[in-house]
Amino acid sequence: MADDWRNGGFGLYVHWPFCEAKCPYCDFNSHVSRNIDQKQWLEAYLTELRRSATETPNRVLNTIFFGGGTPSLMDPDTVAAVIDEARALWRPANDMEITLEANPGSVEAGRFAAYRDAGVNRISMGVQALNDEDLRRLGRIHTVAEARAAFDIARNCFDRVSFDLIYARQHQTLDDWRAELTEALSMAVDHLSLYQLTIEEGTAFGDRYAVGKLRGLPEDDHAADMYLATQEICEAHGLPAYEVSNHARPGSESQHNLIYWRYDDYVGIGPGAHGRVTANGTKWATETYLSPNAWLKAASAGSGEKERAALTLQDQASEYLMMGIRIGEGLDIDRFGALSKQPLPQEKLQHLCELGMIELHDNRLRATKDGRAVLNAVIRELLG
Template sequence: MAVRGWRPAVAALAAGRPGGGGPGGASAPGAGPGPEPGAPGGAATAALYVHWPYCRKHCSYCSFNKYVVPAVDEAAVRACLVREARTLLRLGQVQSVTSVFFGGGTPSLASPQTIAAVLEAAAEAAHLPAGAEVTLEANPSSASPARLAGFRAAGVNRLSVGVQSLDDAELRLLGREHTADEARAAVEAARGLFPGRTSIDLLFGLPGQSREAWAQCLEAALGLCDDHLALYQLTLERGTALEARVRRGALPAPPQDLLADMYHTARAVLAAAGFRQYEVSNFARKGALSTHNLSYWRAEQYIGVGPGAHGRFVPWGEGSCQREARVQTPDPDTWMKEVQSHGHGTRRRAALSPLEQLEELLALGLRTDEGVTQQRWGRFSPQLPLRAVFGVPGEAMALQQQGWLLLDGRCSAAGRARPAPGDEAQGLLEDEARRLRGDKARRLRGDKAQKLVEDEAQRLLEDKARRLRGDKARRLRGDKAQKLVEDEAQRLLEDKARRLTEDKAQRLGDKAWSQLRDKAQRLWGHEARRFMEDEAQRLGDKAQRLGGDKTRRLLEAEAPGGPGPVPARGRPPAAPLRARAALPAGRGPAAPGAGGAVAVAARSGAAPRDAGAGPRAAGARLGRGAGPQGAALRDPPGYGPGPRGPLGAGWALRGESGVGGVLRPLPPPIHRWGQSASGPFPSAAPSPLPFLPGEARVCVSV
């Protein structure tokens, strides 16, 4: 972290003003960074990082400099790694390599011969102690026991296994090509070959991962690991497949509070298992700290070799005495061409100012549990002690008082410059005076702070009381408003229910009334029809009897010899007359104005008389066809058939001499059936009503 409170003090250092001086030491004030351990006149040391850029597949979360290619020209890559390692070690005038780390990519895909060749080149260009830490990263999918044995024979003495998770579903989400069982087998094989020096990497904070799942993963890892664990919170890097899925909403982003809980859970679990958290992400027990990682956190020199590797060192071989930040060319093919042409493939280099170096020192050192010591601080700022920067009033001191920054006795003791022999007593007195003044200032500040705290507490209590009173008043108003709302809602519901009930009852009543009315109409129609049919039958029978008697008398009067004896019941024995009512075959009303009729057929046993024998000799002729005695039934003038309706046409009977009987249709009815609200009723309107089916009207005139 960068602390703004110490920037004014460091400004003098950066400018090389009196009282500041450059980090180059007393002999070269303001000349740049101080001599690295091992600069000319000492023994320069550096760690060595070697990057193998190739992988078999792209993991969904990884944004490192890696490449998936069909085939790798390993001999060419090996040669370039060896040449660049020699070049940069000599450029930094490194006399001793403190540690070597093979990272990637997947360096376990390289052959043991490549690893051995790089280590030999480092030993030739600088001293590589026999006990120096040499770590190789390995994926479980390329960490067979035979391959691991080859790496150990090549000079590797520490293994970092990229387990990442012990859950198959999480491994698939991360795009890893191994399974949980393969990871367990790889770690067990590594522990057998590198006992006490096997580390495993785990990731937490995966999309959709729960606190319980992470706790189970930790428990499983504790039963599997050796003495070192590296726990990394997953960072969703832009450009990765996993980040794109989270950004689209296909996967949930883990909440920050959950991530914090996972981290604290891991710290508690590992502390209970005897692990020391010596860095934010690294835990070790039994002294199995990673020397190479500590070289980063302590801001020591390290040289990066391989495509995309980073480094921090002073290129003394080029005449420079200032630390540089270097980045090698990322693309492997371009990098190899540059190495073959210039001996190294450095793409970017930037000299770090004293302020930038101190910022890096603080940012990296505060990641560790040992913090930043005065000894390490003095390498970059020999003229400005650590106590002078963080022990004066300012933002740094405020952070100390708040518990965010610790400046303990060890750091202050190491930060004191040793006085000259003759001034030792004076120095002690000055130190004691400063201590007393500091104690008094702290007491005064403490009293003032206590007063401020008490005032603030009183204010907070008053604010809380006001809030409570306000909350109570709001609750009471809210309860009253809620009661009014509920009452109004109840009233509205009851009104609506009542309206719905009334509407439904009205609809049901109307429907029932309509059904009853229709039923009454149907019943009335059936009764009227039956009554008319019975009446027609009765009238027809009566007309038949009357017509038969009169016709018989007429025929007897016309017959030769005069009237004969009248048989019983008024019927002639030779020629009985029959009359019948002609009823329609169909049903339904007749056309308006059409009358019903009864046709009378006369039958006589006497032979017809001569047509010229007088007025009565012609006999009776009936219209509509010839009868058995020469009579014919036809339409008389003015009494012909009416419109053909369901009741048939009207008929008339007349004699040729004008003496015969005539049947005429009845006049139209003078009543019709109407409709009222209470059902059918007789109406006296003069307009005709169509006949009901089966209705007949009879009129007989002589």
């Protein structure tokens, strides 16, 4: 299976680790820093790109994704230089998708035209709530008015604009969420990422929750009702779920995220970035240094990669199932069998089909709507 990477696309993830403020729910690798030498960071990114390209020759680059952190704090010239170098190192697809995550503050919004000129053709905005009080609780530094203004500017600059919302927030009712989601869908949006608020250890919310100071969180059944309402409302507005937490009009799906879920190859550069890269007949899980300073020092010296692990065929089969079952198109049963060297357990498949959790059609395994609501349990059953 050394050529399994030929089953799909190839992407590049670039992590920018800096934010203006750390949100209390965030467990991403993000840091607040007032002094950033963008020229030094650019040189480190270019070094990493060149190193990665030597391992992945003759690839067609389908997507670039600038994630963070807050990539809309990057100088547009930095973004342009990374895109130009990637285009020179790999053969760019004719329809290459280049996404940049942005926070909807007015300063970042004013830079959208410069990012477009740099080559970005898709914006993903971290709106998170359409309620000023909830934005304050979430630690966001923008208002609803600023988010709407930034969204309008983005729509004028880019054909494709997505934004994120978080639900199951403190003191949020089902009716509140229905009204907010309907409002979001009225904004001529073609892609929404809709995430349930989760309390992660090591975050400010996690610390508050541990001592009983994070009040008003919904019970599990109430959060599940919000999830089901999300599916119904988005589907009724023409944005069905193509992945557990992602909704899009047909043709507006995030091609970069589909690379992850289809278990294709991607290079990850920047602090804490992960990758899945096939090189010299082996598929590798790559991981970079988490600390921005440690990564910058290592990358500037020739490699920001902290470690890599060779993935066995069984590892790959398990990862393919865990990722592929998240998307509406499901996973290819023959590809899974070629990786695992054994078929999926027929008794478990039949049991899950009888429960209405999965369906098998055209040699693909898909989770049903009911199955997506308890997806972790479905995966445990199939891999157990």
